[in-house]
Amino acid sequence: MLNALESTELAYGGVQGSAAESLTDAQREEAEELFEQAEERAAAYDSSVRTALEVGPPGEVIVEYAEEHDVDHIIMGSHGRSGLSRIVVGSVAETVVRNAPITVTIAR
Numbered sequence: 001m002l003n004a005l006e007s008t009e010l011a012y013g014g015v016q017g018s019a020a021e022s023l024t025d026a027q028r029e030e031a032e033e034l035f036e037q038a039e040e041r042a043a044a045y046d047s048s049v050r051t052a053l054e055v056g057p058p059g060e061v062i063v064e065y066a067e068e069h070d071v072d073h074i075i076m077g078s079h080g081r082s083g084l085s086r087i088v089v090g091s092v093a094e095t096v097v098r099n100a101p102i103t104v105t106i107a108r
Contacts, residue, residue, distance in 0.1 A: 001034075001035065001038050001049050001050065001051045001052070002051075002052050002053075002054065002061075002062060002065050003031040003034060003035070003051075003052070003053050003054075004054055004055075004056065004057075004058035004061040004062055004065075004092075005024070005027050005028065005031060005053060005054065005055045005056075006055075006056070006057065006058055007055055007056060007057075028053065031053050032053075035051040035053075038051065039051070052065065058092045058095075059091075059092045059094075059095025059096050059099070060095070060099075062074065062076070062092070062096050062100075063095075063096055063099045063100050066100060066101075066102060067101065071102065072102055072103075073102060073103050073104075073105065074096060074100055074102060074103070074104045074105070075104075075105045075107070076092075076093060076096060076104070076105070076106055076107075077093075077106070077107055077108070078091075078092075078093040078106045078107070078108055079108075093106050
């Protein structure tokens with residue numbers, strides 16, 4: 001399970017100092033909570049899950065991580081935005097699908 005944490009400078013237009021650190025800390029804490037939940041669910045099925053937290057543009061981070069760690073399939077969620085909101089906001093899922101050298105499954 002990979003959580004791609006976007007840099008606060010990229011995500012919040014140059015937030016700096018303690019405000020940026022607080023945002024990053026809160027995002028890291030949220031990621032750790034998600035990891036704990038995933039590990040608990042996997043354990044309930046007598047299985048395990050590997051977790052990783054990477055910082056950078058999510059689409060690029062996901063593709064790079066998959067290439068560097070010999071991943072054979074990417075499964076990711078999508079917000080399902082369409083039209084103008086997709087163009088304005090951008091699409092991590094689209095970036096991954098276009099650039100990943102492996103199969104990508106997207107779920108809404």
